[in-house]
Structure formats: C-alpha cells, structure tokens
Amino acid sequence: MCGENILEMKKIVKIFPGVKALDQVDFDARRGEVHCLIGANGAGKSTLMKVLSGAYTEDEGEIYFDNKLLKSHSTEKRRKEGIAVIYQELSLFNELTVGENVYINNYPRTGLGAVDWKKVYSMTQELADGLNIRIDAKAKVSSLNMGQRQLTEIMKALACNAKLIVMDEPSSTLSKSEFEILVKVIHDLKEKGITIIYISHHLEELFVVGDRITVLRDGKFVICKNVAGLTEDSLVEYMTGITICQIENEEAEVHKVSDEVVLELKDMCNYKVSDVNLKLHKGEVLGLYGLVGAGRTEILQSIFGLKPVLQGEIRIHGEKVNFKSSQEAVQHKIGLAPESRKAQGLVLLLPVWENITMVSLPKFKKKAKINYQTINEECRDYVKKLNIKTPSIQTVAGSLSGGNQQKVILAKWLMKDCDILLLDEPTQGIDVVAKEEVYKLIREMTGMGKSIIMVSSELQELLRVSDNIHVIYDGKQVMETNKANFNADQIMHASVIGRCTK
Ligand SMILES: Nc1ncnc2c1ncn2[C@@H]1O[C@H](COP(=O)(O)OP(=O)(O)OP(=O)(O)O)[C@@H](O)[C@H]1O
Ligand SMILES: [Mg+2]
Numbered sequence: 001m002c003g004e005n006i007l008e009m010k011k012i013v014k015i016f017p018g019v020k021a022l023d024q025v026d027f028d029a030r031r032g033e034v035h036c037l038i039g040a041n042g043a044g045k046s047t048l049m050k051v052l053s054g055a056y057t058e059d060e061g062e063i064y065f066d067n068k069l070l071k072s073h074s075t076e077k078r079r080k081e082g083i084a085v086i087y088q089e090l091s092l093f094n095e096l097t098v099g100e101n102v103y104i105n106n107y108p109r110t111g112l113g114a115v116d117w118k119k120v121y122s123m124t125q126e127l128a129d130g131l132n133i134r135i136d137a138k139a140k141v142s143s144l145n146m147g148q149r150q151l152t153e154i155m156k157a158l159a160c161n162a163k164l165i166v167m168d169e170p171s172s173t174l175s176k177s178e179f180e181i182l183v184k185v186i187h188d189l190k191e192k193g194i195t196i197i198y199i200s201h202h203l204e205e206l207f208v209v210g211d212r213i214t215v216l217r218d219g220k221f222v223i224c225k226n227v228a229g230l231t232e233d234s235l236v237e238y239m240t241g242i243t244i245c246q247i248e249n250e251e252a253e254v255h256k257v258s259d260e261v262v263l264e265l266k267d268m269c270n271y272k273v274s275d276v277n278l279k280l281h282k283g284e285v286l287g288l289y290g291l292v293g294a295g296r297t298e299i300l301q302s303i304f305g306l307k308p309v310l311q312g313e314i315r316i317h318g319e320k321v322n323f324k325s326s327q328e329a330v331q332h333k334i335g336l337a338p339e340s341r342k343a344q345g346l347v348l349l350l351p352v353w354e355n356i357t358m359v360s361l362p363k364f365k366k367k368a369k370i371n372y373q374t375i376n377e378e379c380r381d382y383v384k385k386l387n388i389k390t391p392s393i394q395t396v397a398g399s400l401s402g403g404n405q406q407k408v409i410l411a412k413w414l415m416k417d418c419d420i421l422l423l424d425e426p427t428q429g430i431d432v433v434a435k436e437e438v439y440k441l442i443r444e445m446t447g448m449g450k451s452i453i454m455v456s457s458e459l460q461e462l463l464r465v466s467d468n469i470h471v472i473y474d475g476k477q478v479m480e481t482n483k484a485n486f487n488a489d490q491i492m493h494a495s496v497i498g499r500c501t502k
Contacts (some may be wrong), residue, residue, distance in 0.1 A: 005064075006031045006164060006195050007052075012061035014047055014219075016399065018391035021047040022058070023219040029164065034186060034196045036206045036227070039216035040239050040431040041403030042389030045199050046087075048216070049166045053085040054078040066163065079105065084157030085166040090149055092156075094142040099124040101141055102155045127155045131185050145293060147178025154185060164195040169402070171200055172428050175292040175457060177496075183209055201403070201431050203232045215239055240433055257467050258282040262451050263303065263420055267312035272298035273475040275312070280420065280453060283446045287466030288455045290495050295475040296455040297339055300422040303453070304336040305329040316420075335359070335418035337410060339425050339455070345409040348398030352390050353379040355397045355408050360416045382411035386437050403429045414441050421445065423454045427461060439465050459488055473498035 007029040014022040022044045029035045037045050050056040052063065054075040063070045065081055072078075092101045099120045108119040124137035133151050141149060150170055157165045171179050186196055186209055198209055206213055207227055215222040215238040222238050263280040273295040280286050288296040301307040303314060305323025313320050316332050323329045326336070338345060346355055356379050357364065364371050379393045386407045390400055397408055406429045413421060423442075427435045442452060442465050456462050462469055463486050471479035471494040479494040481487070494500050 004031060005029065006066055008064040009048070009052065010062045010064075012048065012051055012063075013059045014044075014051055014056060015059050018395070019219075021219050022051070025061075025216065025219070025221045027214055027221070027224075029195050029197060030211075031163075031195055032190050032193045033211040034190060034198050034209050036198045036200065036210040036213040037216070038200065038203070038206070038213060038235065038239060039222075040389075040433060041387075041407065041429075042401040043216040043239070044219040045216060046168055046401060047219075049085055049168060049197065049199070052078070052166065053083060055085075076105075079160050079162075082161060082163030083166075084160060084162035084164070085168070086150070086153040086157065086170065087168050090153055092141045092149055092152060095140065097138050097140055098135060098144070098148075098152050098155075099137040101152055102127065102137075102159050104156070105160055123159070124155065127158055131155070131158075131188055133181065133185065145178070146173040147175065147181060150174065150178070150182060151185065154189075162194065164197065165189065166197040166199070168199045169201065169429060170198070171202060171205055173292070177291070179205070201429065203235050203432065206235075207232075217241060236432055239431070257284040257446075258449075261315075262317055263453075264315040264318075265299075265303070265312070266315070268299075268302065268309055268314060269311040270298055270302045270307045270309055272307075273302075273472070273477075276477050278470055278477070278480075280451050282451055283449050284467045285442060285446055285452045285454055285465050287462035287469040288453060288472060289457075289459060289462055289469055289491055290472035292457060294472040294495070296472050297424055298475075299472070300336060300424055300453065300455060303329070303420075304334060304422060306336075330359075330418075333417070333419040334422065335413050335416045335420070336422040337413035337424060337426055339428075345412070346397050346405055349396055351394045352383070352388070352397055352400070352408055353393040356382060356393075356411045356415060358412060360412070363415075363417050378415060379411075382415060385441065386411055387434055403431055403434070406430055407434060410438065414445070419450055421450060421452045423452060425456055426454065427456070427458070435461070459491060463488060463491075471495050471500075 005028050009027040012022050012025045025048060027048060039045050047056060051058045054073045057073045065083065102124045103120050107115045108123065110116045121137045128135050135148055135151060141152065170182060174182060189196060200206065210227045212224060212226055213230060214224040215235065217239060258281055260282040261279045262282050265276050265278045268276045276299055278286065288299065290296050298307055302309050305326045305328050309322065353375065357375050364375050383390065383393060388407045389404050397405055410426055427438055430438065446452060454465065468482045469491060470477055471491055473495055478498050479491065479500040481491065490501060
C-alpha cells in the first residue's frame with residue numbers, strides 16, 4: 001500500500017557548463033509506491049537521481065527523506081539513510097561472487113573482526129529466498145545473465161536496508177521473461193513498504209509496474225499523475241511538448257529489395273550457433289529476433305570476423321570469405337554496431353565529433369589531408385538528425401546523458417560508408433522520438449542500396465523495419481518469415497518454445 005511521502009525534492013537546480021540539467025524540479029515519492037520518472041534523452045532523470053544519491057551536489061533546492069532534511073552530500077551517508085541507486089551501468093564486480101557483491105558495503109564480521117564468509121553466503125541466500133528468486137550466492141557475477149545481475153543489485157540495496165531503490169533503466173538489457181521476474185520482485189518490494197523510483201524509455205512497462213508517473217522535459221518538471229489516468233500517447237506529448245500526430249512517422253514506403261544477394265550464410269556454425277542459413281539482399285533489412293542469449297549477437301560476430309566459423313561458410317557478393325579479424329570485414333565494407341556500446345564503442349574523454357568520425361576518417365581524406373570542414377558539417381548533421389543533446393560537437397562524450405551517448409555511437413556507424421551494416425540492439429536506451437529517427441535513417445540507408453542485419457529484443461520495431469525476420473532459439477534458427485506474412489504471436493512463440501507453430 002502506498003503511504004505518506006518518504007521523499008520530497010524541492011526546487012532542485014543543477015547546472016553543468018553550458019547546460020541547466022535541472023531547473024527548479026519538484027519530485028516526491030510515497031512509501032511503498034512505484035514512481036516512474038520519464039523524459040527524453042538528456043531530460044535530467046539520471047541527474048536528479050544522482051542529486052538524490054549524493055553523487056552530485058545540487059546548486060539549489062532541498063531534499064527531505066524520511067521526514068529529515070538531508071544535509072550531507074556523501075553517497076555513503078545517503079546509503080545509510082536508506083537510499084539505494086541502481087545506475088544505468090550496473091556497478092557490480094564481475095570477478096566477485098554474488099554474495100561478495102551483495103555485502104560489499106557492509107560485510108558481516110566474526111568476533112575477531114574477520115569477514116564472516118559463512119554468514120555472507122547464508123544472508124545472501126536468505127535475501128534471495130525472501131524475494132523468491134533462484135540465484136547461487138557463490139556464483140561469480142561474470143557467469144550471470146543480465147536479469148540475475150539486476151537482481152543481485154537489488155539484493156545489494158536490500159543488504160543496506162534500503163527504504164527507497166532507484167532503478168535507472170533496469171529493463172533495457174532484460175529479456176521478456178527476466179523482466180517478468182523483475183516485475184514480481186518489484187511487487188514484493190512494494191509489499192514490504194519499499195519505495196521504487198523506476199526510470200524507463202519503454203512506456204508500456206510503466207503501465208505494468210507504476211503507480212504514478214513524473215515527466216521531465218529539458219530539465220523541467222512537466223507533470224506528476226497517477227498511471228491510471230495516462231496513456232502512452234499522452235506521455236509522449238508530455239515528454240516532447242509536441243502532439244502525437246506531429247511526430248507520427250510517415251509510413252515506410254514500400255521499398256523494393258533487389259534479388260542481388262550481398263551476404264550468404266550456409267550451414268554456418270560457431271561456438272554458439274549451428275547451421276545458420278540466411279541470404280541478405282541488397283537494400284534489405286533482415287531482422288534477427290530471439291531471447292537475450294539465443295545466439296543472435298554471435299551470428300553477427302562471426303560475420304564480422306570476431307568469432308571463428310567452425311563449419312559451413314560465409315559468402316560476400318558470392319565470394320567465400322573467412323575473416324580472421326574485424327579489419328578484414330571492414331575492408332569488405334561491413335560495419336558492426338555492437339550491443340554493449342559503452343564498453344565497446346565510445347571513448348568518453350574524446351569529443352562527440354571524434355567519436356562519430358573515428359571509423360570513417362578515410363572517407364574524409366583527400367591526398368593525405370583530412371577535410372575538417374566536411375567532418376564538421378556531417379557531424380552537425382547527425383547531431384541534428386538524431387537529436388543528440390549536446391552543448392556542441394566539441395563536448396566530451398562522457399558528459400552526455402546515457403541515451404545521447406548511445407546516439408553518438410549509432411551516428412558513428414550510420415556515417416560509416418559500408419555496404420553491409422550489422423546493428424546489435426541499436427535503439428537500446430534511446431527515447432521514443434529518436435527511435436523514429438533511427439528507423440528513418442535505416443530506411444534511407446536501404447533506399448541507397450545498403451543492406452542491414454538488425455538484432456533487437458523489441459519485436460515491434462523489427463516488425464516495422466524488417467523485410468524478413470529470422471528467429472533464433474538456443475543457437476538454432478527456428479523460423480523465417482517475410483513482411484507479407486509477419487505474425488507477432490507466431491514470432492514470439494517461436495522465440496520462446498524453439499519451434500514454429502504455423
Ligand atoms: N557530468 C556531467 N557533465 C556535464 N553535463 C552533464 C553531466 N551529466 C549530465 N549532463 C547533462 O545534463 C543533461 C541531463 O542529463 P541526464 O543524464 O540527467 O539525462 P537523462 O534524462 O538521464 O537522459 P537518458 O535518457 O539519455 O539517460 C544532459 O544535457 C547532459 O548532457
Ligand atoms: Mg539517464
């Protein structure tokens with residue numbers, strides 16, 4: 001049951017060089033409620049939560065928690081007050097066990113002062129049992145899937161007796177079944193009177209988990225309402241300030257896919273997948289759908305020369321290839337925008353423009369001279385097209401919001417002059433409006449004769465952009481369907497049970 005306010009943030013202001021990230025923002029949360037916080041990329045959601053956790057100091061405003069004015073800005077003190085934040089990038093140590101991570105802030109000690117490992121593991125197990133989740137307290141975090149890592153973070157918060165847990169985009173890397181477990185856990189936390197602040201770009205989720213929704217736009221408070229009185233369309237309007245009919249995308253023109261096969265996989269096997277057969281045609285978007293961990297990423301990795309092909313073959317324009325490295329793939333005009341973009345794709349200390357042009361420099365070279373003016377123009381063009389919120393293209397990428405960093409990486413690959421582009425979860429963490437831009441760019445690229453393989457866990461977007469969809473289940477290709485015959489239920493079903501039920 002939702003009770004009185006446990007949190008009140010009043011007139012919070014936070015200014016970064018060139019950006020007023022928070023402008024007099026009011027936000028409150030009740031005991032035992034799930035309060036969703038939404039807004040476009042760069043709206044100020046993460047900043048507001050960092051102010052709450054003490055990671056950032058507000059320039060103006062006051063925070064009351066549990067009827068007390070919070071004065072100290074140390075994250076440790078805030079944690080002790082009962083405020084836990086699970087950031088967009090999880091903060092677990094992969095080489096430590098679940099138990100070691102869960103109690104890292106407050107290991108139980110023996111009478112002699114040593115860490116009481118027996119207790120660490122038994123208490124971790126108790127926490128897991130209390131949440132009805134199955135997780136091995138002694139397993140290394142590196143061996144866990146994303147859902148289990150998320151749950152480990154939640155247990156870590158509970159180990160510190162959190163009264164309020166902030167979840168910053170918890171679902172962006174979760175499969176549907178992992179999300180369902182998360183929903184159950186959130187429900188149990190509510191029952192225990194714990195407050196959840198839930199940040200997500202997946203608006204449909206808010207109606208499953210949320211009690212109230214606060215919308216931020218450009219660092220300002222827009223509305224706070226009960227979920228019951230809201231719709232997805234009204235949320236988009238509050239987030240963007242534009243009515244839904246203005247941003248409604250023009251429907252995909254029916255573009256013709258040519259018969260020319262640019263890439264073919266014949267009975268391809270690698271360490272994860274077996275007997276994959278597919279043909280990618282010029283101008284086609286081929287969608288790869290499946291649960292997280294099904295082997296979709298590994299198919300892209302073999303095409304790109306990152307994972308050896310153990311059997312079968314890959315042909316590019318009819319020519320059999322056996323890439324030993326990604327450089328060879330790049331020479332054949334293939335590009336890969338990887339899934340974990342922050343780990344694999346962004347140099348945080350470099351400016352936005354350098355990040356965007358990093359893999360495209362040869363394109364801007366003429367007689368050993370780099371044309372910086374064209375670079376400038378093209379970068380600005382992408383910043384505008386993808387609505388990347390940044391003070392300028394000179395700004396270091398590390399100071400951008402999570403979603404805007406992802407847009408930078410995406411711009412980098414969209415700018416690259418490749419014939420075949422492999423996109424792994426390209427819209428993860430990207431807000432609803434920018435997603436439309438990404439779909440438009442994909443269509444523009446295929447219109448120019450480029451071919452794309454796109455991995456996504458969002459079936460709706462694959463249904464929109466793909467000409468053909470292949471479903472992967474447990475390393476095997478279990479279904480292939482073309483646009484004229486797309487059936488969401490069948491595709492979903494095949495991805496879960498591993499066979500086609502036509
Ligand atoms: N450390 C920082 N230095 C400079 N600017 C920053 C910093 N952190 C955030 N900003 C800026 O503050 C604004 C709000 O960013 P914030 O990360 O809060 O957005 P967000 O709503 O969480 O977006 P997303 O959905 O992309 O995660 C952005 O313009 C961002 O560039
Ligand atoms: Mg954020």
